[in-house]
Amino acid sequence: MITAIIRGKVALAIKLVLVAIVTAVLLTLSQSAFAKGEYAIAGFLFIAILLINFTYFSKRTVPLKFFLPGILLLTAFVLTPILYTLVMSTFNYKTGNYISKEEAIGRIQALALEPDENASVFDIVVGEYQGSPAILVSDINNNAYFISTPDQRFPVSNAAITADEYGVARSAPEFTPLESGDISSSKAAKERYYFDGTYFIAVENLNAGAVFRQSLEYLPQQDVFRSLITGDIYRDNNNGNYANENDKAEILEPGWRDPTWFSNYIRLFNDERVRNPLISVFIWTMVFATLTVLTQFSFGLLLALALNKPIRGRRIYRSILVLPYAMPSVMSILIWGGMFNTEFGAINEILGRDIAWFQDPTFARAAVILVNLWLGFPYFYLVSSGALQAIPSELLEAAAIDGANARQIFRKVTLPLLLQILSPLLIASFAFNFNNFNLIYLLTGGGPRNQLDGEIAGATDILISYTYQIAFGNNLQDLGLASAISVLIFFLVASISLYGVRKSKVLESFS
Amino acid sequence: MKKKFFKGFAVAAAVALGAGLAVTPAQAANEIVVWADETRGPNLVKTLAAKSDWVPGYKVTVKSFANFDALKDAIDKATATTGPDIVVGANDWVATLAKNGKLAPLTLTASQRARFSSSQFYDLSYKKKLYGIPVDVNNVAMIYNTKLVSSAPKTFGDMVDYYKANKASKNLKAGLCVAGGGMSWGAHSVFSALGADAYYFNSNGTINKSKSFNPNEFGANVKKFLLDGKKSNGFFPATDTGCKDNFLAGTVPFAIIGNWEWEDYKAKGFTMNLMPVPGATASNPGKAFGSVSGALLTTFAASNGVEAAAKSLLVDFFGSTAGQVAYQKFEKRPPAEKGAASDASVTDGQKGFGASANAASIPQVGAILNGASGSKSYWDSAPAYWTAVLVDGKDAVAEAKKLATIWRNNLRGAANDI
Numbered sequence: 001m002i003t004a005i006i007r008g009k010v011a012l013a014i015k016l017v018l019v020a021i022v023t024a025v026l027l028t029l030s031q032s033a034f035a036k037g038e039y040a041i042a043g044f045l046f047i048a049i050l051l052i053n054f055t056y057f058s059k060r061t062v063p064l065k066f067f068l069p070g071i072l073l074l075t076a077f078v079l080t081p082i083l084y085t086l087v088m089s090t091f092n093y094k095t096g097n098y099i100s101k102e103e104a105i106g107r108i109q110a111l112a113l114e115p116d117e118n119a120s121v122f123d124i125v126v127g128e129y130q131g132s133p134a135i136l137v138s139d140i141n142n143n144a145y146f147i148s149t150p151d152q153r154f155p156v157s158n159a160a161i162t163a164d165e166y167g168v169a170r171s172a173p174e175f176t177p178l179e180s181g182d183i184s185s186s187k188a189a190k191e192r193y194y195f196d197g198t199y200f201i202a203v204e205n206l207n208a209g210a211v212f213r214q215s216l217e218y219l220p221q222q223d224v225f226r227s228l229i230t231g232d233i234y235r236d237n238n239n240g241n242y243a244n245e246n247d248k249a250e251i252l253e254p255g256w257r258d259p260t261w262f263s264n265y266i267r268l269f270n271d272e273r274v275r276n277p278l279i280s281v282f283i284w285t286m287v288f289a290t291l292t293v294l295t296q297f298s299f300g301l302l303l304a305l306a307l308n309k310p311i312r313g314r315r316i317y318r319s320i321l322v323l324p325y326a327m328p329s330v331m332s333i334l335i336w337g338g339m340f341n342t343e344f345g346a347i348n349e350i351l352g353r354d355i356a357w358f359q360d361p362t363f364a365r366a367a368v369i370l371v372n373l374w375l376g377f378p379y380f381y382l383v384s385s386g387a388l389q390a391i392p393s394e395l396l397e398a399a400a401i402d403g404a405n406a407r408q409i410f411r412k413v414t415l416p417l418l419l420q421i422l423s424p425l426l427i428a429s430f431a432f433n434f435n436n437f438n439l440i441y442l443l444t445g446g447g448p449r450n451q452l453d454g455e456i457a458g459a460t461d462i463l464i465s466y467t468y469q470i471a472f473g474n475n476l477q478d479l480g481l482a483s484a485i486s487v488l489i490f491f492l493v494a495s496i497s498l499y500g501v502r503k504s505k506v507l508e509s510f511s
Numbered sequence: 512m513k514k515k516f517f518k519g520f521a522v523a524a525a526v527a528l529g530a531g532l533a534v535t536p537a538q539a540a541n542e543i544v545v546w547a548d549e550t551r552g553p554n555l556v557k558t559l560a561a562k563s564d565w566v567p568g569y570k571v572t573v574k575s576f577a578n579f580d581a582l583k584d585a586i587d588k589a590t591a592t593t594g595p596d597i598v599v600g601a602n603d604w605v606a607t608l609a610k611n612g613k614l615a616p617l618t619l620t621a622s623q624r625a626r627f628s629s630s631q632f633y634d635l636s637y638k639k640k641l642y643g644i645p646v647d648v649n650n651v652a653m654i655y656n657t658k659l660v661s662s663a664p665k666t667f668g669d670m671v672d673y674y675k676a677n678k679a680s681k682n683l684k685a686g687l688c689v690a691g692g693g694m695s696w697g698a699h700s701v702f703s704a705l706g707a708d709a710y711y712f713n714s715n716g717t718i719n720k721s722k723s724f725n726p727n728e729f730g731a732n733v734k735k736f737l738l739d740g741k742k743s744n745g746f747f748p749a750t751d752t753g754c755k756d757n758f759l760a761g762t763v764p765f766a767i768i769g770n771w772e773w774e775d776y777k778a779k780g781f782t783m784n785l786m787p788v789p790g791a792t793a794s795n796p797g798k799a800f801g802s803v804s805g806a807l808l809t810t811f812a813a814s815n816g817v818e819a820a821a822k823s824l825l826v827d828f829f830g831s832t833a834g835q836v837a838y839q840k841f842e843k844r845p846p847a848e849k850g851a852a853s854d855a856s857v858t859d860g861q862k863g864f865g866a867s868a869n870a871a872s873i874p875q876v877g878a879i880l881n882g883a884s885g886s887k888s889y890w891d892s893a894p895a896y897w898t899a900v901l902v903d904g905k906d907a908v909a910e911a912k913k914l915a916t917i918w919r920n921n922l923r924g925a926a927n928d929i
Binding site: 096 | 540541566567568569590591592593603606607609610611612613615616617618619620621638640752753810813816817818819820821822823825826881882883886887888890891892894895896898899902903910913914917
């Protein structure tokens with residue numbers, strides 16, 4: 001009965017409604033992305049709409065009906081970030097080099113305004129004079145008034161103007177003021193009005209105009225800026241800035257995101273300020289991930305073995321042991337952070353010591369491993385318990401009959417079988433802990449690091465937290481370099497995982 | 512099949528268009544968009560609801576963000592089509608945002624500049640261009656507990672002597688601690704009191720680009736007042752953890768507190784015993800950062816066609832006595848504008864911190880403090896000094912020399928930007 005309904009017109013109606021809703025949402029997002037200039041996102045969403053409609057209203061693509069959501073999500077949230085990171089790693093994307101070259105040229109031109117000696121600012125009224133955009137200027141200090149158009153300046157006698165109580169001219173013959181609400185978006189607001197040939201008046205706000213001269217001009221043919229005051233030439237330095245030909249260190253701001261190809265990768269090896277911390281962080285990351293997996297697995301297995309035997313209260317013990325896994329890890333980490341506090345922490349209270357856990361590199365690393373053991377052992381306890389149940393008891397009995405003692409049975413039979421079953425999980429755990437950002441960030445913040453000696457990487461920084469430090473850790477961000485390190489991490493984790501998977505031959509069962 | 516596909520797509524597209532067209536956010540031609548954080552945003556909305564015609568012919572729309580970090584994140588990611596015309600933010604955003612081409616400069620008349628203390632413009636300037644209007648003052652001052660201390664200390668040594676004499680009998684947990692602003696921003700007045708200002712000024716008010724503190728003198732003061740041999744004497748903790756609670760509980764006699772949290776102290780019965788941190792000598796009190804929050808003009812105002820109007824809003828609302836009085840009625844921070852600061856409606860708390868700032872303060876110059884030419888910024892190196900000396904027991908003078916080198920190099924690195 002239900003099948004009949006679902007297969008009939010009702011099914012078509014349900015499908016139509018669902019696809020319509022999904023299409024509506026995606027089209028809305030696509031339109032919004034398009035309106036905000038995010039054309040790549042808009043394009044992707046539009047293609048997704050077409051694919052969804054084609055797939056679910058066509059009989060040719062039955063398998064795709066199951067795969068399409070996964071493919072789209074994988075593309076949006078896995079492949080695209082990887083590709084974006086890869087692309088960004090080839091750019092000098094950092095503080096001072098955020099915008100496009102076109103935007104940067106516009107900003108440099110807008111900033112290249114030099115005020116006159118007195119930084120003169122006049123009260124103005126924006127309007128029209130003899131069919132041209134114009135401003136009525138009140139030079140109150142000198143009790144003088146004039147009208148400026150982009151090309152000329154016309155004196156206006158005091159008698160001809162109508163002034164307000166502060167002496168600011170509000171109207172003059174042949175001058176038509178603009179309504180306040182029309183000024184900002186009008187052509188008149190963007191004009192440069194004649195002042196004295198060298199300087200001009202720019203509309204500063206609705207009631208004021210400031211005297212400036214242009215100090216730099218852009219020459220598009222040569223793609224250079226020329227100083228109108230010194231004659232210096234500023235040329236594209238192929239690193240996202242215009243630099244003075246005579247003094248390369250003098251650059252114009254802002255810069256732009258410029259492709260620098262492999263320079264970020266070269267820095268990883270050539271720049272000792274990047275290379276040295278990177279090496280030490282890499283070594284600690286390997287140690288941390290390895291020790292974490294070893295300690296978590298060993299402890300989890302130990303408990304699993306202990307509770308594999310029929311003892312009184314086994315169920316209660318099992319429930320208690322799973323509790324750390326059930327707690328949100330963020331909470332656990334913060335609680336442990338408090339327990340390790342030097343002055344008020346429970347651990348120092350128990351030990352009766354004053355250990356500065358997070359100030360000393362060795363203690364901080366020990367604390368990190370200990371907390372991670374707490375967070376991770378229940379998982380290995382659970383999987384080890386399951387794996388132990390899966391080992392055929394005949395094998396153990398056979399070994400016992402052959403005269404093996406308990407230790408030999410564990411070493412020669414149980415452990416090898418367990419490792420064969422759990423290898424994929426151990427590799428996955430290693431890869432996860434290689435990038436265990438939460439633990440490091442919340443517990444130690446990567447520290448301790450000796451700031452006064454200029455240390456960039458902290459003693460407990462792992463590659464991912466070090467990358468975060470470079471990308472967002474302070475006011476000067478270097479997203480390009482951080483992307484290069486991220487790509488490096490990606491290949492490292494992928495290589496290690498692939499090696500581990502091949503060694504353990506876990507994929508053989510899928511072939 | 513084709514017929515079915517197109518029929519399905521047509522229905523779906525029709526629904527989608529209906530939904531899509533209903534949400535087309537676009538900035539109106541005569542609309543000025545202001546972004547602010549979770550407290551300033553709603554307070555601006557209230558202010559503008561009471562009087563909306565600050566810029567005739569223009570509507571001001573305020574968008575509030577969940578917190579200050581969310582606002583910073585949003586302005587960092589803003590583009591010409593999504594960004595605001597004005598953002599009310601921290602002064603130390605100016606250097607970075609200007610460097611990234613997100614801020615546009617504005618020019619004030621002499622009378623408009625005169626409404627503010629000239630040092631406040633340092634906070635909002637980068638490469639000699641002004642990018643915003645000072646809105647409210649953020650500063651710290653030292654408060655002392657009159658139940659413990661009968662009169663204001665005259666020198667740093669007075670406070671240390673009091674602590675040593677009463678530590679055991681009054682169960683004091685520290686002598687002086689930083690409750691507001693952290694161990695870099697909030698603790699500058701302690702650095703300064705002991706002889707280490709982040710930077711110094713010439714007599715004409717400009718920054719002295721070659722002077723830095725004397726590490727021998729500063730290190731000697733740290734040894735004299737804060738150490739007992741190589742270990743901390745307990746007078747000044749290296750972290751701000753627990754400071755506020757301890758002060759309110761009466762176990763710390765002196766604390767550096769922020770003006771934004773004054774109401775908490777008032778609620779506990781504390782009165783306005785505010786003062787600068789006394790110096791090693793009576794005539795040299797420690798200078799606290801007297802920074803301002805700013806209403807900053809963005810480059811997006813020009814692309815939205817409202818640059819002139821946005822500048823008018825900055826000058827006529829954010830930078831005027833009437834505007835700041837109206838706004839601070841809700842925001843309750845010390846107004847930056849002189850007329851508003853002296854207005855009768857400004858509370859004692861607002862005025863008290865303002866008076867302390869006038870007695871001894873130093874403008875917060877982002878180009879120097881955020882810079883890392885010396886390998887670390889002021890913000891990273893300052894707390895590291897306290898940790899190195901007071902926790903790790905490293906030599907106060909040797910570490911002070913490292914600190915001086917970092918600050919000196921940061922000053923040199925910023926020389927062209929200030």
